[in-house]
Amino acid sequence: MITRFAPSPTGALHLGHIYAAKVAHDIAKAHCGHFHLRIDDLDTTRCRPCFTDAIYNDLRWAGLNWHGTVSFQSERHTHYAKAISQLRDMDLLYPCYLTRRELASMTQAPHGTPHGAPDIASPIVPINTDRLIPDSEQKRRAADGQQAAWRLRMDAAIKHANAHIQTHSQLNWREYALSADAGLKQATPEIFGDVIIARKDLGSSYHLAVVIDDMLDNVSLVTRGVDLQSSTHLHRLLQALLGLPTPNYLHHPLVTDSCDKRLAKRDKAQSIAALRNRGMSADTMMSILPALPDYESVGI
Ligand code: GLU
Numbered sequence: 001m002i003t004r005f006a007p008s009p010t011g012a013l014h015l016g017h018i019y020a021a022k023v024a025h026d027i028a029k030a031h032c033g034h035f036h037l038r039i040d041d042l043d044t045t046r047c048r049p050c051f052t053d054a055i056y057n058d059l060r061w062a063g064l065n066w067h068g069t070v071s072f073q074s075e076r077h078t079h080y081a082k083a084i085s086q087l088r089d090m091d092l093l094y095p096c097y098l099t100r101r102e103l104a105s106m107t108q109a110p111h112g113t114p115h116g117a118p119d120i121a122s123p124i125v126p127i128n129t130d131r132l133i134p135d136s137e138q139k140r141r142a143a144d145g146q147q148a149a150w151r152l153r154m155d156a157a158i159k160h161a162n163a164h165i166q167t168h169s170q171l172n173w174r175e176y177a178l179s180a181d182a183g184l185k186q187a188t189p190e191i192f193g194d195v196i197i198a199r200k201d202l203g204s205s206y207h208l209a210v211v212i213d214d215m216l217d218n219v220s221l222v223t224r225g226v227d228l229q230s231s232t233h234l235h236r237l238l239q240a241l242l243g244l245p246t247p248n249y250l251h252h253p254l255v256t257d258s259c260d261k262r263l264a265k266r267d268k269a270q271s272i273a274a275l276r277n278r279g280m281s282a283d284t285m286m287s288i289l290p291a292l293p294d295y296e297s298v299g300i
Pocket of ligand 1: 007
């Protein structure tokens with residue numbers, strides 16, 4: 001059993017992060033497995049080293065010690081680039097020169113959830129964005145040196161995955177949620193439309209990076225908040241296209257405040273550092289976390 005906690009160092013951790021880390025830590029511990037720490041610092045425009053140090057501090061203070069060396073997305077660009085050229089060689093990616101504003105004015109803008117995952121209830125996302133502006137204009141932008149984002153041609157990608165997937169397996173994953181959602185889940189990546197796989201400013205995207213990371217770190221059970229569950233539909237497709245193993249998944253509930261609002265990094269008063277500075281002990285902090293579900297009962 002190898003689990004992981006993968007925070008982005010874009011702000012101070014709050015109780016929701018400690019809960020997520022504890023789920024991954026405790027499941028690994030119960031199985032004498034490994035709890036891995038990965039720093040998701042792909043987005044260099046938003047990540048700060050001081051927040052990485054604070055992550056180490058908060059986890060150690062909470063008694064959530066990780067195994068082995070920490071991995072960093074910022075050190076894995078060559079792996080991401082290799083996967084992107086693999087997809088490009090398969091003719092599944094195309095450049096998109098449209099700005100966000102142009103795209104929004106030409107299409108119905110997608111609903112925002114973390115990392116641009118579509119809201120499952122209203123899956124309207126752009127497709128074939130290369131057909132929204134004439135070829136000549138795309139060529140002009142390329143000649144001008146404008147950077148392009150690379151989008152997945154979703155219909156071709158799904159066809160390719162289904163044609164190459166082993167006959168006895170399917171585009172699905174095993175979900176260990178503690179609800180009716182548990183069991184084998186059929187991936188429906190088409191909800192993403194022609195999703196961006198390589199951002200023009202970063203050279204990769206969250207989605208591509210995490211599937212490569214989970215493979216590099218040999219993660220066998222991805223535990224993360226239920227807000228990222230829709231992303232798994234796309235991650236499963238990318239795994240199939242790139243020939244990567246599929247881990248199992250457990251999307252856990254999110255920690256909310258007394259008004260039932262999910263905690264946010266921008267609310268500094270709720271950060272772990274703020275609780276510690278107000279004199280709270282680590283034991284007290286752990287005791288106010290929602291109880292961890294009984295994962296044994298769902299077969300983990
Ligand atoms: N780094 C991501 C986040 O903080 C989580 C990555 C993942 O669990 O897939 O939202």
